[in-house]
Amino acid sequence: xxxxxxxxxxxxxxxxxxxxxxxxxxxxxxxxxxxxxxxxxxxxxxxxxxxxxxxxxxxxxxxxxxxxxxxxxxxxxxxxxxxxxxxxxxxxxxxxxxxxxxxxxxxxxxxxxxxxxxxxxxxxxxxxxxxxxxxxxxxxxxxxxxxxxxxxxxxxxxxxxxxxxxxxxxxxxxxxxxxxxxxxxxxxxxxxxxxxxxxxxxxxxxxxxxxxxxxxxxxxxxxxxxxxxxxxxxxxxxxxxxxxxxxxxxxxxxxxxxxxxxxxxxxxxxxxxxxxxxxxxxxxxxxxxxxxxxxxxxxxxxxxxxxxxxxxxxxxxxxxxxxxxxxxxxxxxxxxxxxxxxxxxxxxxxxxxxxxxxxxxxxxxxxxxxxxxxxxxxxxxxxxxxxxxxxxxxxxxxxxxxxxxxxxxxxxxxxxxxxxxxxxxxxxxxxxxxxxxxxxxxxxxxxxxxxxxxxxxxxxxxxxxxxxxxxxxxxxxxxxxxxxxxxxxxxxxxxxxxxxxxxxxxxxxxxxxxxxxxxxxxxxxxxxxxxxxxxxxxxxxxxxxxxxxxxxxxxxxxxxxxx
Amino acid sequence: xxxxxxxxxxxxxxxxxxxxxxxxxxxxxxxxxxxxxxxxxxxxxxxxxxxxxxxxxxxxxxxxxxxxxxxxxxxxxxxxxxxxxxxxxxxxxxxxxxxxxxxxxxxxxxxxxx
Numbered sequence: 001x002x003x004x005x006x007x008x009x010x011x012x013x014x015x016x017x018x019x020x021x022x023x024x025x026x027x028x029x030x031x032x033x034x035x036x037x038x039x040x041x042x043x044x045x046x047x048x049x050x051x052x053x054x055x056x057x058x059x060x061x062x063x064x065x066x067x068x069x070x071x072x073x074x075x076x077x078x079x080x081x082x083x084x085x086x087x088x089x090x091x092x093x094x095x096x097x098x099x100x101x102x103x104x105x106x107x108x109x110x111x112x113x114x115x116x117x118x119x120x121x122x123x124x125x126x127x128x129x130x131x132x133x134x135x136x137x138x139x140x141x142x143x144x145x146x147x148x149x150x151x152x153x154x155x156x157x158x159x160x161x162x163x164x165x166x167x168x169x170x171x172x173x174x175x176x177x178x179x180x181x182x183x184x185x186x187x188x189x190x191x192x193x194x195x196x197x198x199x200x201x202x203x204x205x206x207x208x209x210x211x212x213x214x215x216x217x218x219x220x221x222x223x224x225x226x227x228x229x230x231x232x233x234x235x236x237x238x239x240x241x242x243x244x245x246x247x248x249x250x251x252x253x254x255x256x257x258x259x260x261x262x263x264x265x266x267x268x269x270x271x272x273x274x275x276x277x278x279x280x281x282x283x284x285x286x287x288x289x290x291x292x293x294x295x296x297x298x299x300x301x302x303x304x305x306x307x308x309x310x311x312x313x314x315x316x317x318x319x320x321x322x323x324x325x326x327x328x329x330x331x332x333x334x335x336x337x338x339x340x341x342x343x344x345x346x347x348x349x350x351x352x353x354x355x356x357x358x359x360x361x362x363x364x365x366x367x368x369x370x371x372x373x374x375x376x377x378x379x380x381x382x383x384x385x386x387x388x389x390x391x392x393x394x395x396x397x398x399x400x401x402x403x404x405x406x407x408x409x410x411x412x413x414x415x416x417x418x419x420x421x422x423x424x425x426x427x428x429x430x431x432x433x434x435x436x437x438x439x440x441x442x443x444x445x446x447x448x449x450x451x452x453x454x455x456x457x458x459x460x461x462x463x464x465x466x467x468x469x470x471x472x473x474x475x476x477x478x479x480x481x482x483x484x485x486x487x488x489x490x491x492x493x494x495x496x497x498x499x500x501x502x503x504x505x506x507x508x509x510x511x512x513x514x515x516x517x518x519x520x521x522x523x524x525x526x527x528x529x530x531x532x533x534x535x536x537x538x539x540x541x542x543x544x545x546x547x548x549x550x551x552x553x554x555x556x557x558x559x560x561x562x563x
Numbered sequence: 564x565x566x567x568x569x570x571x572x573x574x575x576x577x578x579x580x581x582x583x584x585x586x587x588x589x590x591x592x593x594x595x596x597x598x599x600x601x602x603x604x605x606x607x608x609x610x611x612x613x614x615x616x617x618x619x620x621x622x623x624x625x626x627x628x629x630x631x632x633x634x635x636x637x638x639x640x641x642x643x644x645x646x647x648x649x650x651x652x653x654x655x656x657x658x659x660x661x662x663x664x665x666x667x668x669x670x671x672x673x674x675x676x677x
Contacts, residue, residue, distance in 0.1 A: 102634050107650055109665055112657035117591035118623055118635035125627045147637070147653065 011218045014062070014134065014170040017055025018048070019360075020237030024222035025213060029194055032168040034161050036191040038175040038182045039198030044209060044230050045174040046071070048198065049136040050080045051235050052172050054087070056134040057095040062170075064134035065126040066098045069142040073098045083234045097126040103146035110148050116156040120163060127169065135164065135171040141185045161190050182214065193217045199225070203377075208347035211237055227349030229357065238353045249273065251449075254300070254366075254399055257292030260459065260468025261427070264444050266451035270425055273397040274448070275390050277419055279404045280429030284440055285461050286403040287311065289429070290368045291320035291327060292466060293401045298330035302365035305358060306338045309374035313338035323465050337362055343374040348385040351375070356392060367393055371403040372419070383419075390422050424448045430456075432480065439481035458484070584608075584616045584666060585645040591638035592624050600639045600655045604662070611663050641665075 013027035022028045029035045029052070039045050049066075056062040068076055076098060077087040090096040099122055127135065140160075143153055164171045173191055175183030182188045188195055195214040200207055210225045228237040253269035255262050256276075262269045270276050280286050290306070297304050308316060316338070317327045330336035339358055346354065359367070369389070375382050393400040404419070420426055425447040431438050440459055444452045458469045458480045472484040479487050588604060590597035601620055608616040623630040623638060633642060641652040643666055656662045 099631065101636060103636055107648070109650070109652045109661070110654050111652050111661050111665075112654035113596065114637045114639060114654045115591070116636055117638035118589065118630050118640065119637070121591070121623050121627050122631050122636075125631065143636070149654075 013219075014056070015060060016052045017059045018051055018235045018237060019357075020226065020228070021211070021235075024226060024237060025194075025216060026220060029170055029172070030216070030219070031170050032165065033193040034164050034171040034173055034191045035194040035196060036173050036175055036182065036187055037196045037198065038177055038187070040177040040200060043177075043198040043200040044228075044235070045198055046076075046079065046138050047083065047230050047235060048196075049138050049172045049174055050076070050085070050087075051083065053096060053134055053136050054080065054085045054090065056170075057090050062133035063095045063130040064097075064136065065123065065130065065132045066096060066136045066138070067123060067126070068098065068100050068138050069103070070139055071100070073100050076100075082232070083230070084232060085234075094130050097130045097132065099123070099126050103143060105146045108146060114149070114152060116143075116153075116160070119156075120160065123160075127167065133168075133170060135169045136174070137171065138174045139176060140173055141175055141183060141187065144185050157187070158190055198228075203347060206344065206347040206350075208349045210349065227347075227353045229350065229353045233357065236353065236357055238349075238356050248397055250397065255296045256289075257294070257296030258289065258459075258466045258468070260457065260466070261289075261442070261444075263468070264453035264455070264457065265425075265447055267449075270399065270447070271449060272399055273394065274424035275393060275400045275402065275422065276425040276427065277402050277404060277423040278427050278429065279406050280442075281406050281431050283438075284429035284431050284442075285459075285466065286405070286429060287316060287319065287370055288323055288461055288466060289427075290370050290401055290403055291316065291323070291325050294336060294366065294368055295320070295325045295327060295330070297366040297399070298327075298333075298335045302335070303363060304330070304336045304366045304368070305362050305364040306336060307355065307358075307367070307369045308338060308340045309343045309369075309371065311340075311370075313340055322463070323461055324463050325465070337364075343376065348375055348377050348381055352385050352389055352392075355389065359392065359396060359398070364398060367398050367400045369400065369402045371405050373403075373405040386419055387422060390419075420445075434481065435483055437481050441480055583645055584612060584643070585619075586616060586666065587619045587621060587633070587642040587644055589621045589623050589630060589633070589635045589638055589640045589642070592622060596655055597622075597639065603659075604641065604656055607656075607659055607662060608666075612666070 012031040014031040015022050015028035037045050053064040056064050080087050175187045178184035194216045197212045197214050199210040209228050211228045212225045213221045226237050250272040252272045253267045254272050255269045278286055294304050320327045426445040428445050430441045441456050443456045460467050472479045621629050637653045643650045652665050
């Protein structure tokens with residue numbers, strides 16, 4: 001809730017130093033007032049309280065008093081040591097005082113009126129001895145089971161909390177969860193400033209810790225139930241509902257690690273900081289695509305976090321080697337980190353919490369979650385967790401590749417865990433059976449903010465990586481595998497036949513042209529011969545005419561001479 | 564921890580019951596109730612147990628460390644240090660019979676109390 005967090009707190013607050021909790025409460029617990037932390041057995045009340053105290057002493061220069069009504073000091077020291085705190089040293093340094101108040105019913109008898117002045121005194125004494133600003137009372141309700149006079153106890157508790165306020169001590173009071181109310185003895189009646197509820201719920205044999213700020217007088221606070229973690233890193237609470245869609249967007253693209261796939265995307269890759277969903281049936285190479293993506297990111301010098309839920313990191317590295325990727329070198333150089341866990345190890349919320357923490361610790365630029373379909377649970381819950389997971393990644397500007405397994409005969413509405421609308425890009429992998437063989441194809445269902453190919457492409461995985469194959473697109477549709485090869489050779493044959501036919505026709509034509517020309521030459525020759533003949537006859541006629549003329553002349557001269 | 568030491572018993576409890584009661588009474592300041600409790604207890608011990616009672620009165624305001632050492636929560640608190648086991652009685656001791664019974668109660672007799 002970044003927007004709210006910047007709001008000026010109206011109330012002085014004492015930070016707990018618990019990651020996330022101070023965000024939810026916009027600064028911490030109400031300073032100088034008591035806070036009730038209640039929950040059932042094993043919900044982490046004592047851990048919460050001691051973290052509050054230790055952080056106060058170590059981070060905020062506020063020494064504290066731990067008044068334990070249940071655990072002995074030694075047990076307490078041992079218990080918080082599991083969170084990495086050295087309580088003994090803090091006690092020795094005079095930063096924390098521990099007082100174990102043992103009220104053993106078996107050796108106590110009541111007779112007449114009394115008050116709890118002894119308790120006040122001891123608390124006051126301990127507070128003064130370390131100059132405490134913080135106090136933990138864990139679990140003060142124990143007094144109710146040790147002492148019978150409830151009227152006295154109640155009035156004394158009221159006095160105690162009044163005294164704490166008067167002294168300006170920030171106080172955490174723990175209480176066991178009761179029937180129909182927050183605590184068995186109704187402590188919430190006295191502590192009205194802030195009530196925090198811890199819960200440890202088991203659903204289908206998986207436990208999830210949750211925290212809720214029930215009330216916080218005089219301050220805004222996150223009202224949801226937030227999952228929280230207790231492990232060797234301490235307590236972390238996850239304010240993971242902050243889905244204010246305000247994250248930065250980038251128009252820079254990053255390669256998917258598969259050149260052929262990049263080519264199908266108009267921008268030449270995925271946008272940085274976008275979320276990509278990769279769905280496919282078994283054996284379509286989802287993890288191999290993920291490995292390519294990771295390898296490309298590491299090659300760019302980006303930090304990558306690979307969450308695996310079905311395989312071990314060693315297995316992924318080995319398998320990636322078979323397509324020519326060396327992921328081991330990225331692990332060695334510190335750019336790539338695997339986080340492997342069985343989905344059933346924790347509840348969904350815990351997984352989310354763990355991822356949240358890992359993201360904060362490793363600060364990756366690219367994340368792979370393989371696969372999200374490993375998360376089982378009620379659909380609503382899975383969806384809400386995934387939604388927050390995606391938000392988490394987007395808010396940090398992390399490019400995320402999420403894979404999801406589709407069953408061969410899936411129902412189309414369940415294919416994406418309701419994720420499709422959250423995703424910026426969605427690539428679907430197929431394994432299609434045709435003519436007795438399986439062929440792998442993919443297509444880009446969507447990719448926000450860029451044009452992308454609408455074609456189904458075939459791809460093969462080989463020692464040199466994932467390669468896209470030029471698709472056969474023809475009147476018979478898109479063909480893959482052998483069918484594509486057969487179709488190609490069939491076309492080749494047809495082409496050859498067509499060429500031969502054309503050549504034959506060409507030859508025919510040439511031959512016919514030759515014959516025609518020959519005939520034409522013959523006719524022309526005959527014509528010429530006739531022409532010559534006619535010319536000859538013509539000249540003979542002329543000669544004959546001339547001879548006749550000459551004869552006639554001769555005759556005439558002869559006749560004249562004779563006269 | 565200081566309070567782990569528990570109530571300090573007398574070095575060697577006297578064998579006879581009449582001989583060795585060691586009691587410690589914690590009161591808070593010199594309020595009317597404190598004074599009345601101290602006075603009544605003194606009177607009671609005198610009458611019922613005679614001189615065999617060693618009663619120590621502690622004002623927790625004056626000696627808070629003693630209150631912490633003996634794990635005192637409520638005031639007034641009466642501690643029977645010896646004979647063992649240590650027993651404690653919380654309240655202003657208004658029921659004299661129960662006070663007496665608690666002081667004189669030995670091990671294994673505590674079923675009827677309370």
